[in-house]
Amino acid sequence: MKKKLFCILLSFLILFSSLTGCSFKDIFNSSSSKNRTFSNKDIIYFIMTDRFCDGDTSNDYDVDKNDPLSYHGGDFKGIISKLDYIKSLGTTAIWITPVVENEDKGYHGYWAKDFTKVDPHLGSMDDLKNLVKEAHKRDIKVIIDYVVNHTGPNSPYLTDGKHEGWFHPKMEISNYDDPTECENGWLAGLPDLNQENPKVKEFLINNALWWIKETGIDGMRLDTVKHVPKSFWSEFTKAIKEKYPNFYFLGEVWSGNPTYLEQYKECGIDGLIDYPLYYGIKSTFKPLGLSDGLISAIQQRDTYTKPELNGIFIDNHDNKRFVTDVSENKEDYLKLALSFIMTYPSIPVVYYGTEIAMEGDSDPDNRRDMQWDKTSNSNILNFYKKLTEIRNSNSAFASNNFKLLSYDSNFISYSRWDDKSTIIVVINVQDTNYKVLVDTQQNDGEYTDLLTNKTYKSENGKLNFELKPFEFLILKKAN
Numbered sequence: 001m002k003k004k005l006f007c008i009l010l011s012f013l014i015l016f017s018s019l020t021g022c023s024f025k026d027i028f029n030s031s032s033s034k035n036r037t038f039s040n041k042d043i044i045y046f047i048m049t050d051r052f053c054d055g056d057t058s059n060d061y062d063v064d065k066n067d068p069l070s071y072h073g074g075d076f077k078g079i080i081s082k083l084d085y086i087k088s089l090g091t092t093a094i095w096i097t098p099v100v101e102n103e104d105k106g107y108h109g110y111w112a113k114d115f116t117k118v119d120p121h122l123g124s125m126d127d128l129k130n131l132v133k134e135a136h137k138r139d140i141k142v143i144i145d146y147v148v149n150h151t152g153p154n155s156p157y158l159t160d161g162k163h164e165g166w167f168h169p170k171m172e173i174s175n176y177d178d179p180t181e182c183e184n185g186w187l188a189g190l191p192d193l194n195q196e197n198p199k200v201k202e203f204l205i206n207n208a209l210w211w212i213k214e215t216g217i218d219g220m221r222l223d224t225v226k227h228v229p230k231s232f233w234s235e236f237t238k239a240i241k242e243k244y245p246n247f248y249f250l251g252e253v254w255s256g257n258p259t260y261l262e263q264y265k266e267c268g269i270d271g272l273i274d275y276p277l278y279y280g281i282k283s284t285f286k287p288l289g290l291s292d293g294l295i296s297a298i299q300q301r302d303t304y305t306k307p308e309l310n311g312i313f314i315d316n317h318d319n320k321r322f323v324t325d326v327s328e329n330k331e332d333y334l335k336l337a338l339s340f341i342m343t344y345p346s347i348p349v350v351y352y353g354t355e356i357a358m359e360g361d362s363d364p365d366n367r368r369d370m371q372w373d374k375t376s377n378s379n380i381l382n383f384y385k386k387l388t389e390i391r392n393s394n395s396a397f398a399s400n401n402f403k404l405l406s407y408d409s410n411f412i413s414y415s416r417w418d419d420k421s422t423i424i425v426v427i428n429v430q431d432t433n434y435k436v437l438v439d440t441q442q443n444d445g446e447y448t449d450l451l452t453n454k455t456y457k458s459e460n461g462k463l464n465f466e467l468k469p470f471e472f473l474i475l476k477k478a479n
Contacts, residue, residue, distance in 0.1 A: 047096050049079065093142070143217065149228050168185070278319075324359045
């Protein structure tokens with residue numbers, strides 16, 4: 001009887017596979033977000049879809065690559081064609097800009113016209129589903145950007161007579177420290193959705209659930225979080241987590257105050273874009289920079305619940321490219337900043353092109369087309385791949401263990417460890433030689449630098465050496 005049932009099941013699977021084109025691996029390894037979790041093992045690669053890669057010229061209407069405010073032709077098929085490149089970077093997740101249909105000039109995705117349709121400039125719903133499927137085949141999770149705060153400037157909802165009460169009265173925001181102004185005002189002149197209206201709240205929650213069900217995505221990056229009431233976020237995250245317990249939320253709260261950011265974690269948002277740490281990185285890794293700001297941000301780490309789920313970054317689509325913001329020794333400082341985010345216990349979020357040192361001033365200049373010609377011969381890219389290899393192959397970086405060791409205004413050191421090994425990271429933030437004495441917390445023995453294979457010996461609880469300009473050590477000792 002058991003043999004007969006097995007034969008029937010096998011026949012069904014063969015028939016299903018032939019009709020759907022799915023392999024047995026596809027059948028038994030669902031792309032559902034229920035099976036995919038986020039941790040500080042992850043590395044997120046952030047893509048502005050329109051500026052990344054044009055994989056389908058048939059949707060290139062309205063394209064003007066000479067206009068930084070127009071569509072440039074990037075699409076879902078373009079991302080699919082570059083997934084192997086993305087995987088080669090050590091990436092475990094991609095975050096793509098909003099996918100909903102946008103108004104004219106909404107190349108970035110943040111000017112929603114219709115929350116229920118895919119923007120045709122980016123491809124079709126089938127293309128988006130295929131992107132998720134192909135990413136999952138490569139063990140890459142997918143996050144989409146989701147906006148509940150506002151619509152595009154000329155939303156049809158404003159005038160169609162069907163959405164009365166869906167928006168707050170038009171009001172510019174003059175004081176960004178005033179929660180009422182932030183939550184009710186029209187950010188950058190964009191119509192502000194009224195989430196206190198039960199119909200709006202229900203629509204947004206159901207719409208998010210629909211996108212998750214339709215596409216199989218694994219997470220959402222939540223835009224303009226501080227401009228939406230906390231009560232809404234609590235209901236929004238609860239409703240989604242009830243159906244998708246492992247679904248990941250990464251929230252954008254543009255503030256340098258960790259205590260303020262933590263309030264949104266209490267609303268069910270798993271991780272936050274870590275602006276306090278970003279400001280510390282910016283003040284440290286630059287000409288005449290000192291490590292004080294970075295150390296101060298690190299010392300506030302315990303303010304957060306599960307800080308390991310925060311997103312740590314050095315540039316993005318809202319801020320200048322890192323190397324443009326640095327006036328000299330650009331690649332040296334970029335290497336230091338990248339080395340820091342790859343060894344710190346949070347989730348690195350790397351903006352497309354940062355791995356090849358792309359330039360870009362303020363928006364929209366920081367949204368230039370991906371420079372694919374640079375990927376064939378880039379010292380920074382090779383260095384970046386080495387860093388991600390080190391991160392992904394050493395289990396100490398997957399732990400949440402972290403301790404700030406010795407530091408002053410010119411250097412910083414900290415340790416990561418698990419039961420297999422201890423890793424001590426030492427950074428010289430200056431452009432000159434610098435003698436340091438690192439307290440190893442009595443963890444003596446021989447340490448090997450994972451970047452150079454050079455060995456160092458700790459005695460009497462101390463590592464004593466002279467750092468070269470811009471030197472960064474990742475020292476490992478077996479436990």
